[in-house]
Amino acid sequence: MRGLHWFRADLRVLDNTALYAAFKKCDVLFAVYIITPKTWQRHDAAPAKVQFILNNLVCLSEQCRKLGIPLLIRQCDYFSECPKVLSTLCKEFNIDTLFYNKQYEYDEMRRDQMVLKKLGDKITVEDFDDQLIMPPGTVLSQQNCPMQIFTPFKKVWLKKVSETEAWKPHAPIKRSYQMTTTPDPVPSSLENFNCTINLELWPAGEKAAQKRLQKFCHDSIEKYHEQRDFPSIEGTSQLSPYLAQGILSPTQCVQAIVETLNHSSFDKIQENIGAATWLSELIWREFYRHIMFFHPEICRYKPFKKNTDNIPWRYDENDFKNWCEGKTGFPLVDAAMRQLNQTGWMHNRLRMVVAMFLSKTLFLDWRMGEKYFMQHLIDGDLAANNGGWQWSASTGTDAVPYFRIFNPITQSERFDSSGDFIRQYCPELAHLNNKQIHNPYDRGVSPNSLNYPKPIVNYDQMRKKVIAEFKNMGIR
Ligand SMILES: Cc1cc2nc3c(=O)[nH]c(=O)nc-3n(C[C@H](O)[C@H](O)[C@H](O)COP(=O)(O)OP(=O)(O)OC[C@H]3O[C@@H](n4cnc5c(N)ncnc54)[C@H](O)[C@@H]3O)c2cc1C
Numbered sequence: 436m437r438g439l440h441w442f443r444a445d446l447r448v449l450d451n452t453a454l455y456a457a458f459k460k461c462d463v464l465f466a467v468y469i470i471t472p473k474t475w476q477r478h479d480a481a482p483a484k485v486q487f488i489l490n491n492l493v494c495l496s497e498q499c500r501k502l503g504i505p506l507l508i509r510q511c512d513y514f515s516e517c518p519k520v521l522s523t524l525c526k527e528f529n530i531d532t533l534f535y536n537k538q539y540e541y542d543e544m545r546r547d548q549m550v551l552k553k554l555g556d557k558i559t560v561e562d563f564d565d566q567l568i569m570p571p572g573t574v575l576s577q578q579n580c581p582m583q584i585f586t587p588f589k590k591v592w593l594k595k596v597s598e599t600e601a602w603k604p605h606a607p608i609k610r611s612y613q614m615t616t617t618p619d620p621v622p623s624s625l626e627n628f629n630c631t632i633n634l635e636l637w638p639a640g641e642k643a644a645q646k647r648l649q650k651f652c653h654d655s656i657e658k659y660h661e662q663r664d665f666p667s668i669e670g671t672s673q674l675s676p677y678l679a680q681g682i683l684s685p686t687q688c689v690q691a692i693v694e695t696l697n698h699s700s701f702d703k704i705q706e707n708i709g710a711a712t713w714l715s716e717l718i719w720r721e722f723y724r725h726i727m728f729f730h731p732e733i734c735r736y737k738p739f740k741k742n743t744d745n746i747p748w749r750y751d752e753n754d755f756k757n758w759c760e761g762k763t764g765f766p767l768v769d770a771a772m773r774q775l776n777q778t779g780w781m782h783n784r785l786r787m788v789v790a791m792f793l794s795k796t797l798f799l800d801w802r803m804g805e806k807y808f809m810q811h812l813i814d815g816d817l818a819a820n821n822g823g824w825q826w827s828a829s830t831g832t833d834a835v836p837y838f839r840i841f842n843p844i845t846q847s848e849r850f851d852s853s854g855d856f857i858r859q860y861c862p863e864l865a866h867l868n869n870k871q872i873h874n875p876y877d878r879g880v881s882p883n884s885l886n887y888p889k890p891i892v893n894y895d896q897m898r899k900k901v902i903a904e905f906k907n908m909g910i911r
Contacts, residue, residue, distance in 0.1 A: 439524060440466045441535040445565055445681035446491045447641040448498045450604035452565035457534040458608050463615060465528055466499050466506045468492055469520055472625055473512035474542070479809035483779035486630035487637055487813050491682055492621040494640030503612030508619040514546040518553030525558050533558055536565035539724055540817050541734035567721045568601050568685050571728035581729040583832045588725070589718050597702050602689040632779045637676055637813060644677040648688060652695040660712040666782040667855040672713070673780070675814035678720065685717055723822035726832055733821050736802055738830035746908055748800035757891050758793055759807055761860070764890035766873060767847035768792050770860035777860070779813035784850055790827035791841045796897050798904070801828035829905070837905040840898050847873040863887050
């Protein structure tokens with residue numbers, strides 16, 4: 436059999452379900468990655484994310500070469516042209532079977548349907564669930580329905596996984612091929628995706644991802660529950676860009692947890708609070724993908740809770756610009772936005788703080804923030820990003836109640852009490868003491884003495900207004 440593996444968000448050779456299936460079946464194997472810049476632009480892909488993909492393709496090509504698989508690179512503008520690209524490739528290399536791992540986003544699923552239609556009966560298409568430990572449809576309520584609340588979802592997820600071997604990665608492949616054609620060079624950059632972020636923080640390749648995973652498990656996982664909320668501490672794994680592009684699989688993560696806990700069983704994870712808390716985050720990742728699969732309207736700018744579509748959000752360009760640039764006059768919010776702008780990544784606690792600040796203090800449409808995040812995040816991922824934004828804006832499933840609004844100053848005092856994180860990203864505030872730094876002008880600092888904006892809104896007034904607006908709409 437002559438096979439073609441189509442890499443998409445699974446940029447690794449280890450523990451890759453479709454690639455392993457191709458290995459088992461094919462006498463000759465090719466691989467392809469299709470670059471689709473216009474669709475990526477339409478999807479608001481951040482230049483950092485695109486550059487990260489390109490950097491990873493270089494490593495992937497090398498890994499494939501070692502296995503005797505040439506990685507071919509093709510480029511077309513839009514997803515809609517992928518069927519033609521693949522059909523031409525299949526003819527050129529006399530392919531009879533196409534392999535790929537499923538993606539669950541609306542446009543990606545539509546693209547795959549078009550591919551199936553185009554290749555039709557000439558080429559066999561084999562697709563696989565690979566992105567999640569428990570794919571959509573495998574975690575259902577007692578009534579056999581998709582679940583919409585995280586805690587019961589997690590309970591069923593844990594039960595199902597512990598009853599199966601789903602959490603175990605595939606055994607490594609032993610096989611390799613004779614290379615029959617030369618791999619294509621990977622473009623070093625792409626027009627219209629000019630990355631200005633230093634990607635040294637995000638070394639490419641599955642080896643780098645594995646190294647980061649091992650380091651996190653070794654140094655931090657047992658303290659994860661205590662440290663994960665403090666942005667000045669490196670208490671989280673920073674693996675999100677690798678998980679988003681499939682450079683690392685969730686099963687590899689769970690395997691690493693089990694190995695860290697002295698090769699105990701999956702069930703034992705629950706006995707270690709740090710490891711159990713981290714596993715819970717991986718389950719949130721799965722939960723939001725299930726939600727996206729069963730509610731594709733969230734990929735089309737619709738809120739999960741339909742009645743929140745009528746909320747009279749504001750669209751004030753100035754406030755939005757200040758939020759984007761980290762000039763709101765609320766130090767923690769500003770430091771967080773500058774972290775995003777400078778590194779392409781933001782700590783989870785801060786994502787919640789700035790998302791809630793945009794939607795429930797500035798009362799701007801959460802979709803403006805969701806889009807800005809996608810345009811800047813190196814780990815931009817539709818399901819997790821949309822889930823996080825709708826949670827914060829109280830428009831999503833299992834979202835925070837509308838009247839629970841994070842106070843950016845209290846959050847700052849609690850999670851950056853020493854002001855270290857603020858000092859790193861707002862150097863103009865670095866000389867202030869630990870009390871002043873969270874809210875300078877209310878703590879006796881004269882506006883003339885600082886080159887830092889005054890708060891652009893009155894938090895208490897906006898809080899009252901926003902709660903009233905939600906109440907008026909009859910939202911619970
Ligand atoms: C408004 C908002 C937007 C977000 N946008 C994204 C996004 O575009 N891409 C993204 O990967 N995550 C997103 N998240 C979730 C979370 O903030 C990041 O996954 C996390 O900060 C990544 O850092 P880490 O790898 O150190 O996470 P860790 O704490 O080490 O967690 C391990 C992994 O679990 C997953 N994960 C953790 N928290 C969540 C969560 N709440 N929802 C879904 N998956 C989670 C990620 O894959 C992460 O790498 C968003 C959260 C919010 C509140």
